[in-house]
Amino acid sequence: MESELTLSLSIDIGGTFTDFTLHDTATGELKVHKALTSPDDPSRALIQGLREMLEEVGVSPEQLRLVVHSTTLATNSIIERKGAKTALLTTKGFRDILEFGRERIYDMHDLHARFPDPIVPRHLRIEVSERIDRDGLTLSPLDLDEAAAAVEALVEQGVESIAVSLLHAYRSPDHERALKGVIDSRQPSLSVSLSSEAAPVINEYERTSTVAADAYIKPAVSRYIQGVERDLSELGYGGQLLVMHSAGGVLSADAASERPIRLLESGPAAGALAAGFYSEMLGEPDLISLDMGGTTAKTCVIEGGQPSQSNGIEVARVHRFKSGSGLPILIPVLDLIEIGSGGGSIAHLDNLGLLRVGPQSAGASPGPACYALGGTQPTVTDANLLLGYLNPAYFLGGRMTLDTNAAQSALDTLGSEMGMDAVGAAWGVYSVVTENMAAAARIHIIGRNKDPRNYSIVAFGGAGPAHACEVARILGATNVVVPLGAGVTAALGCLAAPLSFENIRSMPGLLEQSDWDAVNRAFAEMESLGRGMLTNAGVSESDVTLTASADMRLVGQIHEINVPVPVGPLSGSDVEGISADFHEIYQELYSRRNLSLPIEVQNWRLLVSGPQPSLELQQQEATGSTSGNAAVKGTRRAYFANAHGPNQGGFVDCPIYDRYTLPVGATLEGPAIVEEAEATTIIRPGDSASVDSWLNLRIRVSGG
Structure with a gap:
């Protein structure tokens, strides 16, 4: 009788590093690995790192039960404009909707603020004769012969992918489906995306922007996923490849290839899900995640053990941190905020002579100056090395040696521009990047009507633990959790994700006047579609869970809030309960109620989920001495702002602890400085730490 496979592997590809975790579901044992990303071909680092890890732990690919993957490929394809040559078919008279947008200035101080160029250029945006009204009734039939001729002309221009976005297709997708039938029959090699599938919502501009992006990235994402499947199969892996999507679940490889737009926040979502996992495991329902990698830092608010969610994001912003300057994408997504503050973020002086860090990043190639791979500009990693926080001989567990002289040279140049020495410049870089992260996190949390002082911080990513205590001090938080294997914790989040897919249907109108028969038909359709996707991925009918909700607002408002609704047939008798839930959530967000205005429903949503994966980490018991002295492997001089008293910075001798030999119950x-292969944790003067039964570092942050 064959023994049951118990090993689950997760792979998270970031802009600088590719992270791996191997979890044994039988014992809870966790193994981790980290490798430099190969930007020209991310799958190369994936397969090479996989080989290295499996060889290191003595496991063959045949022993893996599951592989889960998160990637930034979809986002990068849009940002770098490396997608397919894409055309848009749209209703006659609506060719320029991608240029019109919302005609809203995102920077009130810049009347010439630039918007991103549309993904589809004007000469590839083609009008077709048809018209459906707002109720889904056909006013003018679709001219299939005209459409077929247009497709032939586009193929002659070298188009690889076609987006279809017709007016009011969210109410009736018949014309879009007919167009797809014409394209598939005449040009089966063309990739096709329909707005009625990618984003079946009322917002015409956002719907068109979303389907255009989906069509733009679909060929590349499909080829990539199929290539990874093929590479894994050639290694001997015979199981299923699952891909992380933006809302904190996973899709089968086939579903991910068909809906690539859902993968835009695949990588960041994995980190947020990991934070949610630690929230539940540690009994800390309210957390702030700080996931700082080599390229960016991400924060997410965890409430009740769950990451907060949103109904859309922007990509390819002209100004990275200015809302409205990017391309709107309407997909379910975890509510994260991203900051251009990673280990590879480049430090420079702006036109006013002020020190800035990021958003430009040295990435994996050429990387920070200290990588000695060709980079010469000063980065956060260079600053951390010069401040004594990093061990040049133990980066990536000793598999990579850092060049201190190169970091010194880069920061000497920056320091001379600032009128100070290299150490002063390094501390400036460290302080600015930390303040940037704290400010972004504070805005994100306060925007949700919450107080950051009431939250603990869970810090991970290769650079997160080096900055977490200072971020906590700025926010007023007093507790920081650093998981074991912090450098690859985001990859662990992939293993906590259930198979899931959320569908949406726009049916705008007053809640009290809803056509409940139509609403129930929409829910039945969404359920059938979701169950079909999960069944194809191997989930049994009995393991499927349904979660229904609605996007609602008060009449006259333009922003909705998501409100849970009962699963099952709805009727007028449910209005009172749904209304009460709306007002309760509204009160929590805005600290007031407005009972005089009627409630309006914009969208109905249904999340179809499979079973929650079993993910438990090995718990340790305290045995013998709880002293951390045996884990000290030396000392190193490190710089702190309060090393010699308030506002008296300088270098002090710091004990260096081996993270892997710190026993349960040890106090520091x-x-x-606590070193592990993938990350380094910095504990400031006045702070203290202890090791819990899962070998997490629990740091108590002082106010000084």
């Missing part, structure tokens, strides 16, 4: 007093 700052200043101290």
Whole structure:
């Protein structure tokens, strides 16, 4: 009788590093690995790192039960404009909707603020004769012969992918489906995306922007996923490849290839899900995640053990941190905020002579100056090395040696521009990037009507633990959790994700006047579609869970809030309960109620999920001495702002602890440095830390 496979592998590809975790579901044992990303072909680092890890732990690909993957490929394809040559078919008279947008200035101080160029250029945006009204009734039939001729002409121009977005297709997708039938029959090699499938919502501009992006990235994402499947099969893996989507679940490889737009926040979502996992495991229902990697830092608010969610994002912003300057994408997504503050973020002086860090990043190639791979500009990693926080001989567990002289040279140049020495410049870089992260996190949290002082911080990513205590001090938070294997914790989040897919239907109108028969038909259609996708991925009918909700607002408002609704047939008798839930959530968000205005429903949503994966980490018991002295492997001089008293910075000797030999119950007093292969934790003077039964570092942050 064959033994049951118990090993699950997750792979998270970031802009600088590719992370791996191997989890044994039988014992809870966790193994981790980290490798430099190969930007020209991410799958190369994926397969090479996989080989290295499996060889290191003595496991063959045949022993894996599951592989889950998160990637930034979809987002990068849009940002770098490396997608397919894409055309748009749209209703006559609506060719320029991608240029019109919302005609809203995102920067009130810049009347010439530039918007991103449309993904589809004007000469590839083709009008077709047809018209459906707002109720889904046909006013003018679709001219199939005209459409077929247009498709032939586009193929002659070298178009690889076609987006279809017709007016009011969210109410009736018949014309879009007919167009797809024409394209498939005449040009079966063309990739096709329909707005009625990618984003069946009322917002015409956003719907068209979403389907255009989906069509733009579909060929590349499909080829990539199929290539990874093929590479894994050639290695001997015979199981299923699952791909992380933006809302914190996973899709089968086939579903991910068909709906690539759902993968835009695949990588960041994995980190947020990991934070949610630690929230539940540690009994800390309210957390702020700080996921700082080599290229960016991400924060997410965890409430009740769950990451907060949103109904859309922007990509390819002209100004990275200015809302409205990017391309709107309407997909379910975890509510994260991204900051251009990673280990590879480049430090420079702006036109006013002020020190800035990021958003430009050195990435994996050429990387920070200290990587000695050709980079010469000063980065956060260079600053951390010069401040004594990083061990040049133990980066990536000793598999990569950092060049201190190169970091010194890069920061000498920056320091001379600032009128200070290299150490002063390094501390400036560290302080600015930390303040940037704290400010972004504060705005994100306060925007949700919450107080950051009431939250603990869970810090991970290769650079997160080096900055977490200082971020916590700025926010007023007093507790920081650093998981074991912090450098690859985001990859672990992939293993906590259930198979899931959320569908949406726009049916705008007053809640009290809803056509409940139509609403129930929409829910039945969404359920059938979701169950079909999960069944194809191997989920049994009995393991499927349904979660229904609605996007609602008060009449006259333009922003909705998502409100849970009962699963099952709805009727007028449910209005009172749904209304009460709306007002409760509204009160929590805005600290007031407005009972005089009627409630309006914009969209109905249904999340179809499979079973929650079993993910438990090995718990340790305290045995013998709980002293951390045996884990000290030396000392190193490190710089702190309060090393010699308030506002008296300088270098002090810090004990260096080996993270892997710190026993359960060990307590550490700052200043101290805790090293592991994938990350380094900095404990400031005045702070203290202890090791819990899961070998997490629990740091108590002082106010100084």
